Amino acid sequence: MASANGKLLVTAILAVTLAAGAYSAVTAVFDWSDELIAANERARIAARLNSVLEPALRGRDLATTRLDVVDPELLGTDGPIDVFVLTERGAPMATVFATVAPHGYNAAINLLVGVSPIGAVTGVRAVRHRETQGLGDAIEAAKSDWILQFDDKALTTAPLAAWAIRQDDGQFDAITGATVTSRAVVRAVRDTLLYFEQHRDELYARAAEAAAAAEANDR
């Protein structure tokens, strides 16, 4: 049995070595990729932020302050969402909500909604969704122009009841074959504007405070 025991011992040593090797290899890859992945994430958000700003602001070097905001009623999720307040020399130029449309066809739809200081939509983009391919995925700007119809719309440009699709006597076209998706997005954009209307000053104040704190930290 000596050789059988020997083999068992070799196996045990190999198993421990392999486990340690696998552990350090994964750790090494993680350490190497960590920064890169975070940078990719930031680049993605920055590129996306740009896409919902009004054309005049795109590519301009605006100071961006990220806030955590919670409002399950109007922002579509129980957790905090990211709100970006973009300022130039302290003056708010735009606010971007990473809002959630909770009633998508297959799952919640993650949206970016850009809002100008006067409360008009400057752009909407679907960031992550699981809508049906070929039907609901027309909310992607790459696939159709549907999502562009929100540009320049504000709560003041039409009565609140008109913030709906045409089938529901509203002002927005629905995507053919994706009524549920269309309703979900229209409602999420409307709710985001309502939230902005109610909390604009608070958001700007929080952003100014956060920017001042960051500046104090830098010194």
Added chain:
Amino acid sequence: MNPTTESWRAATAPLWRNNMALGQLIGLCPLLAVTTTLVGGLALGLASAAVVLVTSTTMALLRSVLVPFARLPLTLLILAALVTAVDLFSQALFYDLHESLGIFVPLIVVNTGLLAHAENVASRRGVAFTFVSALATGLGFLFALATLGALREIFGSGTLFAGVELLGGDGARALTLTLPFDGMLVATLPPGAFFGMALLLALRNRLTAIRPAETASAPEAPR
């Protein structure tokens, strides 16, 4: 037939005759899910091929020194570590592509075809045979993924190589072909995956039926 030719034939069988997806019908979940475009199929195929090559070759190297009952857990250990690394690696270098493949990169770890290869081939054959056979398995799966992806992209979207810049950088964008028709939606939807798969299976069965002599002698995988 001399033994060298025979073992060469057996080792390369997974390329076509014993193809993981088209012959053994394994790994169909990622196959059907990511092949809406050629680029998606290529990316997942490359990742799977790299994983099976390293896992099986390592297990073949360790074959003679391991007690048999330790093989499966160690195979799983290597598979898991490797897939985690591939997942992080692709997030770091091909972020947008990784986004579009979603959960199917980490799910390579539960691809039975890869585990079956490490269990059936790497535990019985030598390192050289296993290496060739693992390469054939990976390339065979890549071939199935790419073919189905190309089929569905051509008929579903009327393009080929759309999104190639996610894999090859902006310079590769010129590869994208736009065909002079719009495509039928059904090909990109899940039913289209099954239609395409059925066509490929029928084609493979037809071709292998013509040459029955070539269908024998490949290790059977557990289903």
